[in-house]
Amino acid sequence: MDVIITGYGRMGREIEKILLERGHRIVSRVDSGGYGDELRVSKESLEAAEGVIEFALPSGLEDNTALYAEYGLKAVVGTTSWADKKETVLAPFKQSSGACLYGSNFSIGAHLFFRMSAAASRMINKIEEYDVMLTEYHHNKKVDAPSGTALTAAQLVVENLDRKKEILPGNPPGAIKPEQLHVASVRGGHIPGIHTLTMDSPADTLEITHSARNRGGFALGAVMALEWLSADENRKGIFTVEDFISDLLD
Ligand SMILES: NC(=O)c1ccc[n+]([C@@H]2O[C@H](COP(=O)([O-])OP(=O)(O)OC[C@H]3O[C@@H](n4cnc5c(N)ncnc54)[C@H](O)[C@@H]3O)[C@@H](O)[C@H]2O)c1
Incomplete structure (x- = not known):
């Protein structure tokens, strides 16, 4: 063209x-x-x-x-x-x-991450052992936190996992409630963007990570x-x- x-x-x-x-x-x-x-x-x-x-x-x-x-x-x-x-x-x-x-x-990779986050949330919906959390890392010049990508993924988790009802950004002052989905943001260096959805049970941990290179x-x-x-x-x-x-x- x-x-x-x-x-x-x-x-x-x-x-x-x-x-x-x-x-x-x-x-x-x-x-x-x-x-x-x-x-x-x-x-x-x-x-x-x-x-x-x-x-x-x-x-x-x-x-x-x-x-x-x-x-x-x-x-x-x-x-x-x-x-x-x-x-x-x-x-x-x-x-x-x-x-x-x-x-x-x-970013097609980010959209894959969104769809995988939604699908994974649906899969563990009936397996109460798994708790879920989101983390994102970005360079030290980023002005917003959590990132728009993290919030989109978090929203999809809340929509697809009945036991998570509320997004909790930032650092909680104490223990979080079971129905809260913690979304933690870390800032530093030159990282273009790393987002991870972690599913953690007493027996094991699964992670879905989207790591942008540029x-x-x-x-x-x-x-x-x-x-x-x-x-x-x-x-x-x-x-x-x-x-x-x-x-x-x-
Ligand atoms: N949608 C996405 O996936 C996505 C991804 C990355 C960036 N962005 C957005 O893309 C935009 C550009 O990002 P960037 O990192 O390249 O910024 P940049 O500052 O590096 O480049 C912007 C360029 O646009 C020029 N410009 C500004 N207004 C203009 C106009 N009216 N007509 C013609 N040129 C104009 C500037 O002179 C500059 O060279 C921003 O809005 C950013 O948020 C969107």
Whole structure:
């Protein structure tokens, strides 16, 4: 495919590598900070492209999606923190021959971890001996704790394991209650992200761990999502990353 990359930062560069590895062509790198080929997406690029992947900041997102929709492009948006303008960002795709697929987590490995956490919780639902806990490790610059990934996994455990009814983040001041699911966060070093679901009984311990090595997992997921969007001409309008992942994994 002929693809525009919008936002040529850490993610944009990873996405470029994966696009080229998978035989796609880069039409233009668009970056408002001056790191790409153009500061804003040009008419020439829009006319030449079939698809676009945007991992930038939310400031110019609604202007960009209006253009992508007008030119009938397949657009994958990984930029986060734009819930406040979701309607204006997505509305242009309701009347477009193009499509927009968006999501806050494009890592296929993370989605495998979510599904395995849910399945494991269902499996031990009737085996009272197993208690469950979640831990996550991240680099010392991470601002949120627990991570969004840990909270998503914790929510799936609570939904699938009757004896866990409440997520308990942070360090508890005393003993936890049996119905609480403890989610512990550790911060330090350069760790891109390690999440572990531990199931512990008097006899043994089982662990499911997702250990991200770098941003490559997000980039691969975004490129595969674009390929999925353009693989079927009926995929027009608005999609979430869940639509793509469910088609891939379920
Ligand atoms: N959905 C996911 O799976 C996922 C994974 C990782 C990061 N992200 C998100 O992707 C975004 C980018 O992350 P990053 O680590 O590459 O950040 P970054 O700061 O390294 O790069 C962002 C780049 O976008 C450029 N930019 C900002 N606004 C722009 C605009 N309106 N038009 C064009 N370019 C613009 C900046 O100049 C910068 O070069 C963030 O929102 C981040 O939260 C999402």
